[in-house]
Structure formats: C-alpha cells, structure tokens
Amino acid sequence: MGSTQSYFLREFIDEIVRTGGAALAGSGPPPTREAVEQIFKDVALGAAHRMFGDRTPIEVTLSEPLGEVCFAQVLEVALAPEDPRRQIPLDVVRAAGREVAAGDVVEVPILYTWATKERAAIERLQAELGAELPLPLHSLELWEHLTEALNAALLRYFPAPALPADTLGGLLVGGGGWTRGCSARSGEWEIELAGAVFEFYRTRVTSGWVDYGFTTIVRRGGVGVFRGQTNAWKQLGEGDGAVHLTALIRGDNDGVVRSWAGLATSEAARPRFVAALQAIAERLAADELNGSETHELLVAAIRPPVAGGLWVWMQEALPRLLGPFQHTVEHEGVKIRYEVLEVYPPDVGLIYFGSAAVRMIGRTSDVKVLPCPEGEPIQMGYVGPEALTLRGPTAEEARDLEAIVAKFGEWLAVHLDHHVENRGFEGIEYGSYFYGFDGYFPLVQLLEQRLRWGPAGAPPVPAFDEAALARAAELLRPADADGDHVLAAFAVGGWTIVLHDDMDNLPFGSYCGVSLTPPEGGAAVQVMMVDAWNPATRSVIDGDAFAFQRFSAWLRAAIVRADLDEVRVFHEEVDEEEEEEEVDEGEDEDYEEGGVVSGEIEVSLAEWLLFGLPDHGDRFLVDWRAQWHVVNAIRGIDGFAGIYGFTGESVERLRTRDLACWRRFLREVIDPRFARTTGERLLNPA
Numbered sequence: 003m004g005s006t007q008s009y010f011l012r013e014f015i016d017e018i019v020r021t022g023g024a025a026l027a028g029s030g031p032p033p034t035r036e037a038v039e040q041i042f043k044d045v046a047l048g049a050a051h052r053m054f055g056d057r058t059p060i061e062v063t064l065s066e067p068l069g070e071v072c073f074a075q076v077l078e079v080a081l082a083p084e085d086p087r088r089q090i091p092l093d094v095v096r097a098a099g100r101e102v103a104a105g106d107v108v109e110v111p112i113l114y115t116w117a118t119k120e121r122a123a124i125e126r127l128q129a130e131l132g133a134e135l136p137l138p139l140h141s142l143e144l145w146e147h148l149t150e151a152l153n154a155a156l157l158r159y160f161p162a163p164a165l166p167a168d169t170l171g172g173l174l175v176g177g178g179g180w181t182r183g184c185s186a187r188s189g190e191w192e193i194e195l196a197g198a199v200f201e202f203y204r205t206r207v208t209s210g211w212v213d214y215g216f217t218t219i220v221r222r223g224g225v226g227v228f229r230g231q232t233n234a235w236k237q238l239g240e241g242d243g244a245v246h247l248t249a250l251i252r253g254d255n256d257g258v259v260r261s262w263a264g265l266a267t268s269e270a271a272r273p274r275f276v277a278a279l280q281a282i283a284e285r286l287a288a289d290e291l292n293g294s295e296t297h298e299l300l301v302a303a304i305r306p307p308v309a310g311g312l313w314v315w316m317q318e319a320l321p322r323l324l325g326p327f328q329h330t331v332e333h334e335g336v337k338i339r340y341e342v343l344e345v346y347p348p349d350v351g352l353i354y355f356g357s358a359a360v361r362m363i364g365r366t367s368d369v370k371v372l373p374c375p376e377g378e379p380i381q382m383g384y385v386g387p388e389a390l391t392l393r394g395p396t397a398e399e400a401r402d403l404e405a406i407v408a409k410f411g412e413w414l415a416v417h418l419d420h421h422v423e424n425r426g427f428e429g430i431e432y433g434s435y436f437y438g439f440d441g442y443f444p445l446v447q448l449l450e451q452r453l454r455w456g457p458a459g460a461p462p463v464p465a466f467d468e469a470a471l472a473r474a475a476e477l478l479r480p481a482d483a484d485g486d487h488v489l490a491a492f493a494v495g496g497w498t499i500v501l502h503d504d505m506d507n508l509p510f511g512s513y514c515g516v517s518l519t520p521p522e523g524g525a526a527v528q529v530m531m532v533d534a535w536n537p538a539t540r541s542v543i544d545g546d547a548f549a550f551q552r553f554s555a556w557l558r559a560a561i562v563r564a565d566l567d568e569v570r571v572f573h574e575e576v577d578e579e580e581e582e583e584e585v586d587e588g589e590d591e592d593y594e595e596g597g598v599v600s601g602e603i604e605v606s607l608a609e610w611l612l613f614g615l616p617d618h619g620d621r622f623l624v625d626w627r628a629q630w631h632v633v634n635a636i637r638g639i640d641g642f643a644g645i646y647g648f649t650g651e652s653v654e655r656l657r658t659r660d661l662a663c664w665r666r667f668l669r670e671v672i673d674p675r676f677a678r679t680t681g682e683r684l685l686n687p688a
C-alpha cells in the first residue's frame with residue numbers, strides 16, 4: 003500500500019452499524035455507533051503505541067465527514083518541564099503564537115502521509131515546536147503500522163474473497179505452492195522463488211487493494227545478494243556498474259485482481275513457468291528487467307488447455323473460418339473492401355484472459371491514403387477459465403459451432419455498413435477507425451456456452467406482435483421527472499420510466515442510463531447504467547441482456563406509435579487547443595464559444611434507445627440466455643460497485659428490492675411470460 007492517503011472509516015462504521023456487524027465478527031450483539039468508533043480508535047491507538055511507546059499521551063479522533071484517522075500528541079504546558087515525554091515549555095508554545103498558561107494542555111498533530119496538503123503544516127510546526135516535541139510531527143512508518151492494524155480489524159467484518167488452492171490467487175495465498183523453489187540461472191546470476199505474497203487491504207466496503215507476487219532470492223556468483231519481499235527497487239553496488247532489481251511483487255485494485263485470481267493453476271504448467279523464469283534470469287543478467295516479470299510468471303502458471311478440447315478447436319477453426327471474410331462498403335461514391343488480415347483465437351493471459359479478435363483492414367484505390375495499412379482489431383468476446391478443460395465438440399456440435407461463426411460474419415457485415423454510414427471514411431488514415439466500433443458480438447463466448455449448455459431453444463418472450471405494440475402505445479404517456487441528466491420520462495400503468503443522458507456531451511456518455519419508479523413510489527430503480535470510465539460498457543440490473551433488449555424494443559415502438567418521439571440536441575464540446583482540425587466556416591451547426599469548438603448532434607428518443615446500434619431485431623440472437631446486445635450479459639449493475647464506490651446498503655438494495663421491482667415491471671407491464679426467465683445471473687441455465 004502507498005502512503006499518500008489517509009484511512010477513512012466512516013463508510014465502514016455506517017455499514018457495521020447498519021448490519022449489526024459485531025455479530026458477523028463473532029463478538030456478540032450489534033454495537034452502537036459510539037462503540038464501533040471506539041473499537042477503531044483503540045486499534046489505531048494500539049498501532050501508535052507499538053510505534054512510539056505509551057509514555058506520551060496520544061489522542062485518536064475520527065474527522066468529519068469521512069472518518070479520517072487523526073493522531074495528536076497531548077502535552078501539558080509547564081514553566082519548567084520535568085517530564086519531556088509528557089510536557090512542553092510554556093515559552094516555546096507562546097512563541098508559536100498560542101495563548102496558553104501553565105497547566106493547559108496542547109495537542110500537536112502526528113501526520114503520517116505524504117499528502118501535499120500536509121507539507122506546509124509539517125514545516126511550520128517543525129520550525130515552531132519540533133525541538134521540544136517528544137514524538138515526531140510526521141511518520142510514514144506510522145502509516146505502515148496503522149494499515150496493518152486497521153486492515154486486520156476491517157477484515158473481521160469485511161473478509162477478503164475466498165480463493166481455492168488450485169487457482170492463481172490460492173497459489174499466492176498459499177505461499178507459492180508448486181512454484182516454490184523454482185530457479186533459473188544466466189551467467190553468474192541466479193534467481194530462486196522463495197515464496198509468494200497475496201495481501202488484501204480493505205479500502206472500501208465493496209472493494210480493496212491487493213499486493214501480490216513472488217518473493218525472490220537473487221544470487222550472484224553463488225552469493226545471496228538480494229531477497230525481494232517488497233515492490234521497492236533495490237540497488238546492488240555503486241557506480242556505473244550497479245545492478246537494479248525489483249522484487250516480483252505488484253499491486254492493483256482488487257476488482258482487477260479478481261478478474262484473474264480465480265484462473266486455474268496446475269503443476270502441468272511447470273515447463274512453461276520455468277521457461278518464463280529463465281527468460282527473467284537472462285534479462286536480470288543483462289540489466290533489462292522491465293517490471294512485467296510478475297505478470298509473465300502468473301500467465302505462465304495458468305493451467306494449460308487440455309489436448310483435443312474446445313480451446314484447441316478454436317485455435318484451429320477460427321482462423322480457417324474467418325480468414326476468408328471480405329465485405330465491400332460503398333459511401334459517397336467510394337468503395338472500400340474490408341478484409342480479415344488476422345484472426346486472434348482465445349489466448350491465455352491475465353486481464354484479458356480468453357479474449358479474441360479479428361484484425362480488419364480496408365483496401366481501396368480511390369483513397370489517397372491507404373487506411374490503417376496494418377489493420378485494426380474488432381473484438382469478438384472472451385471465454386471463461388473453464389474453457390481450458392472443456393472437451394472438444396462432436397462432429398454434429400462442430401457443425402453447430404461453425405454455423406455460429408458464420409452468423410458472426412453476417413453480423414460483422416451489417417455493422418461495417420452501419421459504421422461507415424455513421425462515420426463515413428473520415429479518420430481512417432489516423433489509425434483508429436474501429437476504435438469504439440458500435441456493437442459487440444461475443445462469438446467465442448457463445449461457442450463456449452453452446453458446448454456447455456446445448457442449443458438455446460426459442461426465447462421465452464418472442465418478438466412483440468402488432469397487438470402488443472398497439473397496446474404499449476395506448477398505455478404510454480409523457481411524464482415529469484426531477485433530477486439531473488433527464489433526457490425524457492414516461493408513465494405507463496402507474497410506473498415512471500426515465501431515460502438519462504448528458505446533453506452537454508456526446509450521447510451515451512457517462513450519465514447514460516434508465517431508471518424506473520414503481521407505482522407505490524420510493525427510490526428509483528437503476529435499471530441500466532454505464533461504466534463511467536468506459537461508457538460503451540453498459541450493464542442492466544440483473545444481467546439479463548435479453549430482457550433489456552426486449553424492453554428497449556417495446557419502449558422504442560411505443561414511443562413512435564404514441565407520437566412521443568421527440569428530438570434531443572446534444573452539444574459536443576472539444577477543447578480548441580486539442581482539436582487539430584479547423585471548424586468549417588460553412589457549417590451552421592458548429593459554433594465557437596469561449597475557446598471551445600462545439601457541434602450539435604440531434605438524436606430522437608427512439609434512436610437513443612438503439613444506443614448507437616443498427617436495429618436488426620432477433621436476426622443475430624444466437625443464445626437468448628446470455629448474449630450481449632446493448633448491455634453486459636450475466637453481470638449485473640452490482641459489478642460496478644468498485645467503480646462507483648457503492649455502499650453495502652446500496653448493493654443489498656440492488657440485489658433485493660430493486661431487482662425484484664424490475665422483474666415485476668417486466669411481468670406486469672410488458673409481458674407476463676417474463677415470469678419464465680429467472681431475472682438472475684444465468685450462470686447455470688439448465
């Protein structure tokens with residue numbers, strides 16, 4: 003953990019009091035707020051005493067509103083101090099500008115981070131009182147003691163995720179398992195893995211931080227010169243020939259770590275793991291370590307795919323089936339032939355484990371600059387870790403899988419047409435034409451699902467007929483809604499549907515979402531929202547992408563038929579200093595104001611409900627049970643807990659009251675057949 007921030011406890015205290023956290027920690031009946039605060043004050047005080055001893059009184063407080071842990075040394079003002087551990091001279095305190103008398107008590111802070119806001123205070127107090135203070139004004143070591151003590155206390159109430167022994171996370175938690183003792187040599191340098199680290203730090207109720215990796219012993223000429231147990235750089239020797247080393251330990255947000263910590267590991271990976279360690283030893287000897295070593299070793303420790311399994315089938319079949327793909331698009335008299343240059347089947351990795359893509363290129367003789375001569379990737383999903391051990395398909399299943407691959411080719415052609423229609427050919431010479439490609443067809447995920455689950459069968463709620471859409475139009479009415487970023491609101495059967503977006507930016511940005519208020523009132527249900535860091539990533543509350551697709555199609559048709567399809571104007575704003583192209587003087591929709599170049603984008607409400615995608619109904623619906631269309635399939639909104647800092651209360655409300663409310667709306671308002679879908683993550687549809 004770094005030492006640039008303080009510990010904020012208010013969120014944890016609120017959650018412990020709300021849930022009766024003492025019972026969770028096994029210490030009896032639910033505590034009062036005051037009792038919980040005192041628990042953490044005592045823990046913090048214990049950390050300070052271990053650091054400084056207990057001869058000098060130390061006061062611990064929790065600041066408002068966040069609950070920052072604050073320390074102060076408490077000293078008695080004396081004319082002639084007899085105990086310098088507990089007293090401070092009167093003349094020194096008065097010289098610092100404080101109006102005090104002998105016998106008064108002063109509190110002097112003990113700061114423990116490198117936060118910029120603290121530096122001036124430290125320097126001032128050091129000049130005024132430093133020579134007379136029994137304890138330091140600033141101590142980074144106190145941060146380490148505090149972190150260890152508070153984290154141990156927090157984990158009693160909010161435990162770290164459990165990790166099976168046969169996973170990468172379990173391997174690290176268990177001290178390295180089969181990797182312990184692995185070594186490699188290059189010249190006079192040798193590196194040996196002595197163990198492993200997986201330290202979970204609880205930073206929020208719903209998230210945390212993890213330090214992870216391998217502890218190492220480095221020998222030079224047979225003599226141990228370095229033992230790596232931290233992520234700090236070390237230097238061996240002095241002068242130009244000094245060698246710089248880093249322990250094979252890194253840190254990351256636990257949401258990122260969780261994405262790979264559950265990947266299976268096996269001693270079957272030993273040959274690949276030792277080869278990776280050998281490559282690291284060779285870079286060590288050449289003084290070329292680059293910080294990627296921990297990542298490389300973890301990737302090498304992942305269990306290899308089984309021979310003849312689905313993974314091996316995809317490695318062979320996908321390049322064969324997709325390599326010949328070509329599609330020609332014509333726009334404003336210019337034709338471009340898009341081709342697949344290369345196919346990337348699922349690969350073993352950490353953050354992008356199982357991801358797959360095709361690399362596309364556009365070829366034409368009518369454009370002076372050949373667009374992206376090296377091509378650009380278009381993603382085609384990812385498979386889960388279970389794919390490593392899945393059996394291969396039978397002959398009949400292989401034909402079924404090949405038909406799904408062909409469906410992806412059809413989908414890609416339609417979306418290439420849509421991409422060119424909306425973006426033209428502008429920007430292709432700059433190498434990012436497919437960045438933010440509208441649409442996502444999780445091909446390899448669908449292949450894995452088909453082999454695991456079998457054919458999907460007919461959707462439980464078919465596409466809506468004319469009678470259903472006519473009824474929807476009769477029910478829908480415009481409504482008023484309070485709050486920021488309200489795009490439109492509609493009333494239907496006592497429910498209020500609100501569409502959200504930020505019209506001062508591009509459509510479908512950080513505030514894009516859909517909320518729902520039930521007839522009985524109460525807090526709005528957040529049905530759909532986006533990842534603030536990647537707005538193209540959207541989630542629906544229960545992970546049921548099929549249900550949300552049906553909902554958006556129903557609402558879009560109702561809006562159009564009820565003559566409620568109004569146009570909204572979005573103002574795209576770009577900093578003029580960062581905008582390379584000049585604004586065309588003849589474009590009325592563009593204007594310049596305050597050094598910002600802006601353009602107006604008109605989007606109807608029905609268009610907005612397509613979220614930038616072409617409307618092709620069920621044409622490419624391969625598996626209604628879990629297929630991405632507008633939103634994530636399987637993962638619900640609570641997957642954003644770490645990004646948005648959801649409290650435990652908000653996550654509980656999402657999973658109970660809000661989810662049930664959404665499913666009730668689907669059944670009561672749209673179609674009673676939604677009762678046949680689970681409304682939960684469809685991890686085991688069978």
